[in-house]
Amino acid sequence: MAYSMGSKDVRRMRRILLELLDRSEADACVVCDQAGHVLAEEGLESQDPHLMSALGAGVFAATRELAGLLGENEFSSVVHQGTRRSILICAVDEQSLLLVIFGTSANLGLVKLYASPAAAAMRSVLDRVRARSEEETAPPGHTFVLRQGAPLFGAGK
């Protein structure tokens, strides 16, 4: 099973993320799924979005399990606060997360305030993406062609 995003989906998601960054004064944000795949990102400089997604998905999944142990349905968000940079991780839906990275110039309350509607807007985009993926496979006429020949990976390759 697979799901996909086209240019329109990506533009919608980017618009939501840019608006969130603008309003909250956060530095960067990433949307990822529970497998750790990066669905969208804005504002990251040196950080690897794939590593951030893998770690963020792991942290949030573990937090959800902790919530279950405490009899909570879920903790809707997690905040890790540092001296210079902090991160807010919140659920977009059952399968996706929004990570917001912000510095000392941004306010946690403001980040939380704007992250919530951003997550809701993102949810509606992802709902459409998933509904479409259940109905169809690749776009009509599109064929994926596997490259043949030498092995994909090897020493020094």
Added chain:
Amino acid sequence: MAFVNYESREIQLKIVYYGPALCGKTTNLQTIHRMVSDDSKGSLTSLATAQDRTLFFDFMPLVADAVEGFQTRFQMYTVPGQVMYNMTRRLVLRGVDGLVFVADSQWDKMPENVESFKNLEENLRLQSDDIEALPCVFQYNKRDLSNVAPRHYLDFLLNNRRVRRPAVEGVATEGRGVFETLNMIAKLVLLKFIREYSGKQVEDARLVLA
């Protein structure tokens, strides 16, 4: 679950190395990371204890030019092998597209291999996945040691199904079998993705893997 981004022309796929404690899962990723060229890999991140035992997972992205017109990104994970970390293994398995089961070939590790494989099947079932439907490669590791079970015995114990999965003999510390395993699972995952996602009938997998 594979993810395709048509805007950035990228396909993301998740491969998980599973197996009992100290069988060589992390060593596989470390060897790949050490030997593969810089432009194919991201950094290897290990969430480990002070004793270098995997606590949560190891993670490394690998990039390949495997599908025409798309960059293929394999997200490579290991799970912690120790029995007590089962919840963590379940979390790492979410959205998996392909599995490498690393078995410890030593005779005295057979019960642990079997237990770990049963645990894998159970954890997949809990997330509504079926091992029969997922690409899977066995790696019989530590073949350089003196007290190892013969390959056919490992096949009998772990790979004894109607459709046998590919199995590779390895010495992960020396790199033996590591890339063979990696290339095999990468190809199987890609073949499944293409077959299911684009509805394209792919030639017999054995021909492509040859």
